[in-house]
Amino acid sequence: MQATACAHSNIALIKYWGNRDHALRLPANPSLSMNLGGLFTRTTVRFRDDLTADQAVVDDQLLHGAALARVSAHLDYARRLAGCTLRAEVISHNNFPAGAGIASSASAFAALSLAAATALGLQLSERELSTYARLGSGSAARSVPNGFVVWHAGSDHASSYAESIAPADHWLLVDLVAIISAAHKAVGSTEGHRLAESSPFQAARVATAPARLAECVQAVLSRDFERLARLVELDSDMMHAVMQTSTPPLLYWLPPTLAVMQRVRALRAEGVGVCYTIDAGANVHCLCLPSAVARVRAELLAIEGVGAVREASTGGGAWLESVQR
């Protein structure tokens, strides 16, 4: 009873921040993302009759305490569905650094969900798998389907799921991630989502998100980069405005973050196909048209404080690598 599954990280074009239900991770607003081909988590789940507790190893580190409990609670959901009481061994690897602006929890919980469900012989639809992944980490719902993905906010567990609006090969975009800081972020997303409501701007952000999302979906479907760029930057700036005006304030940007944002804006003003978006961290995702990649990479590496540039391009949905039952 073992399966190995992989899932890409994803970058939100229209952001998720704040929940209407924290326990179920029902988001305050719908979101839109692009899977990041090349940045993924590979996870093996093996249910064993010789274990008295779940074990999990992430990037060669044994998990303990709250981190292990989060994985174990996630496995419980699949065990309940399968009527199984066996404990499991979980081995997971990210091919990118965790906790620094690239959403490792998204790819990790998407891969874990697919591996656990498969190891237990559950026949989940993509939609069901997406709702399952969401319970572990909201944005993991979006790492299940292919390419460009909308996560419907929904009103209960079954209605809050993600689905593809266009496959990965619809539009090749490149994400050059300017790595500013590999330091683990001070306030994680799960805790941050709880602070969203304390910002005087969260209600306006949530109320206007569906309209931004609808326009951004159109920009993706019509491959209109200029329109996409404007919306993606506005939505990122709006999320960070909410973060920065919450109580306590969350200021994830570092000085080089701002330098990259300004360089990206200046490049686009020159006609270079690039825009920025920033998750709950200091790194800057620079979405590029393929024609702009070489120029943008060189420009990013020339900015003081940018330690490295990581590259990904539009990626597919979660996939199974092996099954032994």
Next chain:
Amino acid sequence: MQATACAHSNIALIKYWGNRDHALRLPANPSLSMNLGGLFTRTTVRFRDDLTADQAVVDDQLLHGAALARVSAHLDYARRLAGCTLRAEVISHNNFPAGAGIASSASAFAALSLAAATALGLQLSERELSTYARLGSGSAARSVPNGFVVWHAGSDHASSYAESIAPADHWLLVDLVAIISAAHKAVGSTEGHRLAESSPFQAARVATAPARLAECVQAVLSRDFERLARLVELDSDMMHAVMQTSTPPLLYWLPPTLAVMQRVRALRAEGVGVCYTIDAGANVHCLCLPSAVARVRAELLAIEGVGAVREASTGGGAWLESVQR
């Protein structure tokens, strides 16, 4: 018919951004400021019968075009009140650099208003002088009264004026201005105010401003620095969030701006009495308790990108230096 008047610049603790009436500069929300003793404009106005047009020299530069027209239109208001048609010569000096985060238009139009009204023999009350100054530059209304000043938003010309809530000697605070960039800002405040409404956050900022202002007035009256600090930073961050999410976006911060913000937060967490606030520019005003000044100045000068630290402390209202009639 000549008068010389001076007025301090001021720093807003609760910010003004956006107008309900652009022509009259009736602000979208009330604001609260502290005059900056030590940073002032000195302006001489001389009405002469040998001039066919107004002349103005600011920091030894002759004004032309729109800048001269703005001064001339401001003089017209006083001329109408006085029934005078003489043209004037205006000589003005700032003792700080213009257009880089220290509000030179506030001190300049406050000093100009007092000098022009006095030269023409008008007997204006402080309230009338404040409304007059407001027509030239909104925040100039606040440079007329003494010390800590509330500018009532009002609903028409006569009701939109500033008044002192506490004199300068009520509370000695020191403003250490971290000078990041002496470059003139790309988008001036008059133009920026017109963009405020395009931000999805402006309505929420305006709606919640009176409550922040009332709490901040209490913090000033009770000399409660910790409460002041929290409100001042939140209000500054809210204004910049509106700026950054307007269309087009206004991103006044530069990388060192962010470095200063973070250093100030870290210092306060250590118990140092300092908070930041930022106007429409890259410079950071670091408001300090007197006991914190030496430490904060040293910390600011150690930050890369901080070119200089300018110092001011709670200042009085506009004053007359000389009159010849």
